[in-house]
Amino acid sequence: MPIITLTTDFGMSDGFAGAMKGVILSRCPQAQIVDISHEIPPQDVISAAMLLEDACGFFPDGTVHVAVVDPGVGTSRRAVAVETDRAFFVGPDNGLFELILRQQSTRSITELSDAAFHLPNPSATFHGRDIFAPAAARIAAGTSPQSMGRPLTDLVRLKLPQVIRLPNGQLEIHVLRVDRFGNLVTNLRTTEYSDWNPAARAVRFKIGDAEIAGLTRTYGDVPPGSPVAYFGSGGRLEVGVNGGSAVERFKTARFGTVILATH
Amino acid sequence: MPIITLTTDFGMSDGFAGAMKGVILSRCPQAQIVDISHEIPPQDVISAAMLLEDACGFFPDGTVHVAVVDPGVGTSRRAVAVETDRAFFVGPDNGLFELILRQQSTRSITELSDAAFHLPNPSATFHGRDIFAPAAARIAAGTSPQSMGRPLTDLVRLKLPQVIRLPNGQLEIHVLRVDRFGNLVTNLRTTEYSDWNPAARAVRFKIGDAEIAGLTRTYGDVPPGSPVAYFGSGGRLEVGVNGGSAVERFKTARFGTVILATH
């Protein structure tokens, strides 16, 4: 049974996600539709890209992942399908798939330009229903994405702040998103951290006026109410508060800075 | 595999939707349950009717659509099943299905009055679990809805403001709901618009003290922050703001008035 996952910013109080599901099941009745999320903050491509990075790699080979966070719908932004060694990705060409694609090997990128694969008279505001859902259903049913339009050689890049080694040897990193529990998820990955601190020396984390001493394994390793810095389940450095909310404690939101120092 | 869709105002923080799914799968194990929405604003029959109108038509023939937004549960309001040329609809008789039924041809309306098809000892407050879910499961498994109770000849009507042609030739329309992105969705459909403005003359839209010049194809056709009036993917006139929120900009909520003028 082919699997099609959905990740959107449509919420569930409108009929957008429902219409996409109907379009898919009308064209690929045997598809198993899996909701990854419809609660991406509206038009927040970075959060969606991070969520896809965290979730898609756990699905079986051959899964078709549809993502629609699409501030450019109706403009000249391209609609694309990407085939990798493990899966298919269908959505707008705006950086959504950049992070998950780093985990996989890309085989082809196709612009979904052939109108024969769209719904008739596609709307200018809802390509999720009119272009992406029918394309995903056809791919799940066995059609090659390369047959659906023009080949492309690259994708639009996601704009993300980079990890910076400061002249004094400290590391400057940035918060990329805040999760449901108020944890701050940063742009620092374990490999970059190990490159910077190969001897695993003790680290201090500076956020605004506050400081956290030491890397921790998990919340439960500190007393309730204490802050923690730890590598989260997605492999990124996170800042949390045991039983509390780091976003409230540190008043640091997206793109806020954290400095790492070893002395 | 028969499809049963669910549309409710139950939210997902209570066990209501889960209990309905359990009842369905206990009676029709091969059913494919599709969540359209459990996030209808509580007791908001109009929003639910519009969502069903937007989504149900895209599902395969034979789908069973269950909707439970039911302020009258436990009173004398009737429980109904409607069969059309394309699908089945199961829920309270309070106007929920009026808009989607305009797209289809009704074959039968049945009051779900035969207690043999209810759960034993149905509660007075949760007919979704005790009456609608078992009925939907039985229909998905092949039972005719007409065997489940008394035939009816009509349904309770949905109360909606009408499009009005003013004596001065202008058109008065109303906001029916606000979507997740803050767009105002009105009661004006493309056909009514074309009837009023067959020559497709330039149009001004008046909302409170503000005015929008001209009909636009999509958000991206105006600069960021600019308001737009366009026909949305559901075929209704909508008012939005590119990259912003029309409900905040225009302070116009449900049932607010928009005036269309061609000079």
Add this chain to the structure above:
Amino acid sequence: MPIITLTTDFGMSDGFAGAMKGVILSRCPQAQIVDISHEIPPQDVISAAMLLEDACGFFPDGTVHVAVVDPGVGTSRRAVAVETDRAFFVGPDNGLFELILRQQSTRSITELSDAAFHLPNPSATFHGRDIFAPAAARIAAGTSPQSMGRPLTDLVRLKLPQVIRLPNGQLEIHVLRVDRFGNLVTNLRTTEYSDWNPAARAVRFKIGDAEIAGLTRTYGDVPPGSPVAYFGSGGRLEVGVNGGSAVERFKTARFGTVILATH
């Protein structure tokens, strides 16, 4: 097709629930995954336990119920699988399953201690993905939970306020949670009520300074805006307001007291 239900406090704006679904489908492709809820209030074990009590009993025999509301993740709290005469339950050992287990007959309790059944290198913060999802998939595919670790003889108990008979013959009960509609759901069940009031005498309900006269069958039995006390669809006494919100009216939240008197 084996059914696996999911109940978590992960929300849907992060990739947590999606990753769990991927893990399950990778190990048990034929599983039918059913979302009961991902909107449990963060770390609210009592609300989750009540939701499981309300929903799980309606699923077919053999269903695997996974619940992850897990404030103790990464500490020494145990990961468990419970087999009953009707179903399987997989999650942290923190009282989550206590209420639903009262409806069923427990056959075995197993600590999920055998790392061969975990994902490789499980994280310290996300046992839903790394321990509970793979265990549930294996159980759904036919593996006995007892083969996955050490047998246990008991589970951690859920801390809940008890129903108290006061010296003056009145009954003191407590609000356990507030549902989406603002109804107050209490710890009083129909059987305890009947034991206390076998003659079904008229009852007064005292909440703070307010009083509700008489037990009602459902909201619709009183005028709009009037308060009601009734037994809800889950078999617990609830306090509501017809067309309104009891939590707003009575300023009584979780663990607030309600007194029942018959004279």
